[in-house]
Amino acid sequence: SREQLQQQEVAVLDLIEGFARTALLTSQYDDIQPQLEQLTRNDLIELVVLADEWGIIVAASEPGWVTKSLVEMKDYANYPQLLWKERVLENAAGPLGILGIAFSEAPLIALHDRVQALAIGWSAGGLILILLVSLLSAHVLTRRLERITQTASAVAGGDLCARSSVSGNDEIAELSSVFDGMVSSIRIERDRLAEREQHLSLTLNSIGDGVIVTDAEGRITRMNPVAESLTGWPQGEARGRPLPEVFHIISAITRKPVDNPVDKVLESHHIVGLANHTVLISKDGHEYQIADSGAPIIDEHGNILGIILVFRDVTDAYAQQAALSNSQKMLSEAQRISHVGSWELEPKHDRLHWSEETYRIFELDPDSLSHLSGEPYFAAHIAHFRNTVHPDDLPLLDATYTASVKDHAPFENRHRLQLPDGRIKYVHERGETLYDSDGSPLRSIGTVQDVTERTLVEQELTAYRNTLEERVAARTAELLDANEELEAFAYSVSHDLR
Incomplete structure (x- = not known):
């Protein structure tokens, strides 16, 4: 009986296990939960649990054990007439979890008691017959268990088409039926996993970014x-290497x-990103400027x-950004030197x-505009622009811009700014x-040039020209008067000489 129980365990x-x-x-x-519950229909199996690598029960034939510690489970399984067996499940990366089963010895003990009672009351010949029948039953039982074990070995080797197919109405037949059902479920789940794996591989291979997945230890x-x-x-x-060894x-x-x-x-248990200006050094020493983020799988x-x-x-984006930044600096410097700004509306x-x-x-000051107006400074720009334009110049400026938009034509205008x-x-x-x-206007673009010095010079030149013209006119008048006097004098002298 003990050997039979061990074989069944x-x-x-x-x-x-699979x-x-x-x-x-x-x-x-x-x-897996329904399969574990179905196993306990066999009188020899009291409880089945599956724990993760940290010893926390994640599935059990009695759902009340889920999320509890495996240590608590073992204390329960140490009760009389319960035999606790467990198997550590591992893969190449290390432990996956623990499969534990609490077997009940009660059915075997009851069978042993019945045989002893019969042996006391029967004759020696009857006892021999009972022993022969028991040996024959044990042989048949052993063969049926061996069939299940052989099928389990075939399944463990990857043959998910193998079936034990033990007939009968006893616990062994029921165990065989549960086993065959679980193998079918494993095969279905394997096919589903293969399909998901293929879909995941296609997805990862189609992503234009690099993707690395690690376990909880960073391998x-x-x-x-x-x-x-x-x-x-x-x-x-x-595969299996620490991330920093590969992702340098x-x-x-x-x-x-x-x-x-x-x-x-x-x-952090949250998504994190790398700092700017991070360089990845490949295995061959090539360097790449990269941007990345990491997220937990929970x-x-x-x-x-x-x-x-x-x-x-x-890398290319950084180079383009650097070139753009350099161009913007050069443009800003050129605008500063020439006193020509740009705008977009x-x-x-x-x-x-x-x-x-x-x-x-x-x-x-762009940083102070929003504080002065209480509005986002793109709105404050317009308000301050109009407030800075000389009030007498606003009507002409508005009319010029409106006509330009209506006629789809460029515009230019010279106006004054009145500073605080x-x-x-x-x-x-x-x-x-x-x-x-x-035909609707999308945006207007243009330039504004500070022509204050030029305008003041022009005004001075105009004033000087006007003054000069006045002086020339006055001098001309004086010359005309002098000429008239000279002509009169000449006439007088001529008259006297006669």
Whole structure:
């Protein structure tokens, strides 16, 4: 009887191990719960539990044990007439969890008591007959258990088409039926997993960014082709290695190593991003400017199962950004030297954007505009622009712009700025409007040039010219008068000489 029980213990552990391993790998514990409950219909099985690698029960034939500690379970299983058996489930990366079963010895003890009672009352010949029948039954029982064990071994070897198919109405037949049903469920789940794996692989391989997945300890479990290309590590070589060994990142500014993203995610339990100017050094020494983010993979109990890291090569983008920044600096410097600013107006939204030189020309501080007006400073621009334009020049300025928009024609205008301290500045504006396919104005763009010095010089020249003309006119009048006097004198002398 003890040997039979041990054989059945091994058979039960073998038949459920594959399904338990699948549940731990996929965290799909709801699928295994009904199978565990069905196992306890056999009188020899009192309780079946599945715990994760931390010893927390994630599935049980009695749902009340779920989320409890395996230590509590073992205390219960140590009751008389209960035999506790467990098997540690592992994969290449390490422990997955523990499968535990509490077997009941009561049915075997009851059978033993019945045999003893019969032996006392029967004759020696009858006792021999009973022993022969018992031996024959044990032989048949052993063969049926061996069939289940052999089938379990075949299933463990990957043959999910194997079936034990033990007939009868006893516990062994019921165990065989449960086992065959579980194998069918495992096969269905395997096919579902294969389909999900294929879909996941296609998705990861289609992503334009690099993707690296690690377990909770930061060991790499998966990479997509982009990640392989950027790191220089094939997935087969990288799998199982710590992330920093493959994902070697440093600061582009200090050239010092950057903190491991896995540590940041494990500490915060939230999505984290790398700092700017992070450089990835590939296996062959090539350097890439990258941007990335890491996120935790969390199960329904809030446990972190792993980390997913998504990153992309921004080397070209950084170069373009640097070139653009340099161009903007050069443009800003050129505008400062020439005293020519630029502006852009979105008529539909009344948004006005100015360059730095435009702010300098209008002598306004962009950071203080919103505080002065109580509005976002794109709105304050328009208000301050109109408040700064000389009131006498606003009507002509509005009319010029309105006519330009209506006629789809460029415009230019010279007007005055009246500053808070009373000073007057002169600016020359040029602009044109861009339109959509319906002819509605999209935005107006233009330049504004500080022509105060030129205008003042022109005014001085005009005043000097006017003064000079007045002087010339006065001198001409004097000369005319003198000429008339000379003519009169000449006439008088001529008359006297006669």
